Amino acid sequence: MTTVIIGSGNVAWHMAKAFKQAGIELVQVFGRNEKELHKLSQEVGVAYSTQELTRADFYLICTSDKAIHEVSKLINYENVLVAHTSGSLSREALEGSYRKASFYPLQTFSKARALDYSRLPFFVDAGWEADNILLMNLAKKISNNVAQINHHQRKQMHLSAVFACNFVNHLYARAQQICQHNDIPFDFLLPLIEETADKIKTLSPMEAQTGPAVRNDQNVIEFQESLISNSELLKVYKTLTESIIKMYEL
Structure with a gap:
C-alpha cells in the first residue's frame, strides 16, 4: 500500500522511519517546513514536497491537532484512505470525500531518541471494517502491540x-x-x-x-x-x- 506521511515534526519523523523499517511503501513526505522535510527525506530516502501531494493509497496526517482539519482539505483524491495520529480528535475532524480513520501511536516522540517500534502501541479506528482490517495489518508490520478501539476509548x-x-x-x-x-x-x-x-x-x-x-x-x-x-x-x-x-x- 503506497503511503504519504504529512508533517515534519516528531510524530511524522518517527512514523516515516517506522514505515520504512517495516517495508511499507512510503512514496512521499509532505508539509510546510522545507528544512525539516529535507532532513526527513534524507533520513528515510523518500521524496518530499511542500507544494503538491502525490497520489497514494494511504495518507497519514502527523500534524498538531489544531492543523489537522485544514491540512485534510489538501487531499483532493477520492477513494483513498486518510488517517490522523491524534489521540483526541474523531475521524470527522478530517474533511474530504475520502475514507477516514485514526491511526494513533501511543508514545512520547523526540527526534533525537531512537525507539523500538515493535513495542509501540498502535490504536486503529476506521469508518469501514475493511479499513480497520487494512490498518490493523499495516500496524502489525511495525509493531506487536496493536488494537482496534473506538473514539471514546x-x-x-x-x-x-x-x-x-x-x-x-x-x-x-x-x-x-x-x-x-x-x-x-x-x-x-x-x-x-x-x-x-x-x-x-x-x-x-x-x-x-x-x-x-x-x-x-x-x-x-x-x-x-x-x-x-x-x-x-x-x-x-x-x-x-x-x-x-x-x-x-x-
Missing part, C-alpha cells in the same frame, strides 16, 4: 497518557529546578526514577505508592510545605498530596 487513553507521561515529566522538571536551586546534581534522582518506573511492571501503581502522603504523615508534609517558597510549586505539592491521601483513605 482513544480519548480516555490519551488522557491517561497525559497523566502518566506529560504530567510526570513536568514533575521531573520541577524536581530538577529544586536540585539546581540548591546545588544538588539531578543525576542523584535517576536511580529513584528508574526504580519507580520498573516497579510498576510487577506491582500496580497503587501498590507501589510510597512517601509521606500515602501514610498521611502530617509532620513530614507540613515540614516539606515550609520548605517551598514558590507559591505555584506549593500549590502543586498540596494538590498532589491531597490526591494521594484521598486515594488511600480507608
